[in-house]
Amino acid sequence: MEEGRVAMTEQRASYSGLVSFMRQPMAEGAADFSGCDVVVAGVPFDVATTNRPGARFGPRAIRDESLQLAWGPIWPWGFDPFERLKVVDAGDIAFDWGRPQEMAENLAAHTARVLAANAVPLTLGGDHYCTLPVLRAVHAHHGPVALVHFDAHRDVEEGAGQGRIDHGIVFSEALQEGLLREEACVQIGIRTTYPGEVGAGMTVIDAAACHAMSARQIAAKVREVVGNHPVYLTFDIDCLDPAFAPGTGTPVPGGLSTHQARAILWELAGLNFTGFDVMEVSPPYDPAGATALAGAMLAVDFCCLLAAGNETLQA
Numbered sequence: 001m002e003e004g005r006v007a008m009t010e011q012r013a014s015y016s017g018l019v020s021f022m023r024q025p026m027a028e029g030a031a032d033f034s035g036c037d038v039v040v041a042g043v044p045f046d047v048a049t050t051n052r053p054g055a056r057f058g059p060r061a062i063r064d065e066s067l068q069l070a071w072g073p074i075w076p077w078g079f080d081p082f083e084r085l086k087v088v089d090a091g092d093i094a095f096d097w098g099r100p101q102e103m104a105e106n107l108a109a110h111t112a113r114v115l116a117a118n119a120v121p122l123t124l125g126g127d128h129y130c131t132l133p134v135l136r137a138v139h140a141h142h143g144p145v146a147l148v149h150f151d152a153h154r155d156v157e158e159g160a161g162q163g164r165i166d167h168g169i170v171f172s173e174a175l176q177e178g179l180l181r182e183e184a185c186v187q188i189g190i191r192t193t194y195p196g197e198v199g200a201g202m203t204v205i206d207a208a209a210c211h212a213m214s215a216r217q218i219a220a221k222v223r224e225v226v227g228n229h230p231v232y233l234t235f236d237i238d239c240l241d242p243a244f245a246p247g248t249g250t251p252v253p254g255g256l257s258t259h260q261a262r263a264i265l266w267e268l269a270g271l272n273f274t275g276f277d278v279m280e281v282s283p284p285y286d287p288a289g290a291t292a293l294a295g296a297m298l299a300v301d302f303c304c305l306l307a308a309g310n311e312t313l314q315a
């Protein structure tokens with residue numbers, strides 16, 4: 001081979017080979033995650049959606065799109081988080097599709113094993129109901145947590161505690177179960193109305209406010225609300241405008257751009273993160289793959305947030 005030429009056998013083409021999140025090692029069926037910093041899991045579940053389904057295909061699509069991001073330092077962080085962190089891909093949560101409640105049990109049990117190993121769960125949905133079992137496990141490990149919640153919807157419908165499996169009720173259930181510190185919860189990008197009283201103590205930075213504020217201003221508000229509490233970050237991809245993320249179950253016009261959302265994340269290094277998720281990517285409505293790619297990019301930014309520790313991004 002010519003001197004100085006890169007051996008392409010050392011770096012797979014993005015369209016080649018088996019698929020895992022960011023080409024990280026698979027740990028499917030593992031029960032012990034000791035030594036891991038981040039454990040990725042997919043949840044192929046979409047029976048809790050109120051509109052068009054398809055998020056069961058989200059985890060596979062996010063992994064697939066992640067491959068074209070998996071080749072070195074991440075802009076603008078300037079480092080490769082997968083050199084700093086041990087990340088494994090635990091595959092998808094298994095459950096009987098005829099017993100949807102089994103998903104919640106199995107996902108909570110998996111997340112508990114991740115937390116017991118002092119690793120951080122990174123969950124790829126699946127519809128937003130999948131966040132509830134994760135929060136149950138996070139609460140069992142950390143107690144009530146703060147919440148950074150990106151979404152077009154507040155997901156605080158009335159009727160919690162009645163056993164309904166509905167992605168619109170996930171944070172009402174979480175509040176009722178005492179999983180969250182209500183006053184330390186912030187919801188970003190909201191552009192739907194909720195007439196009820198549930199979650200009245202949460203801070204809402206609605207879409208109009210997001211468009212009037214800089215990412216730095218939004219992040220400063222998030223830090224003020226969250227404080228030093230352990231915090232869980234959940235990203236419903238429909239927070240993004242349908243122009244950037246058409247592939248989702250309940251799209252609402254007027255949302256954030258992919259850049260706006262990323263730029264907010266870039267300012268959140270140093271928070272006491274207990275877990276992350278990307279939910280509601282629905283590939284059947286995602287003709288160009290942009291939604292799954294955005295989901296993959298955000299998941300990589302989460303890894304960068306952990307890898308950065310208290311380093312501030314010099315963007």
Ligand code: MN
Nearest residue numbers: 128151155236
């Ligand atoms: Mn949601």
Ligand code: MN
Nearest residue numbers: 152153236238
């Ligand atoms: Mn939503």
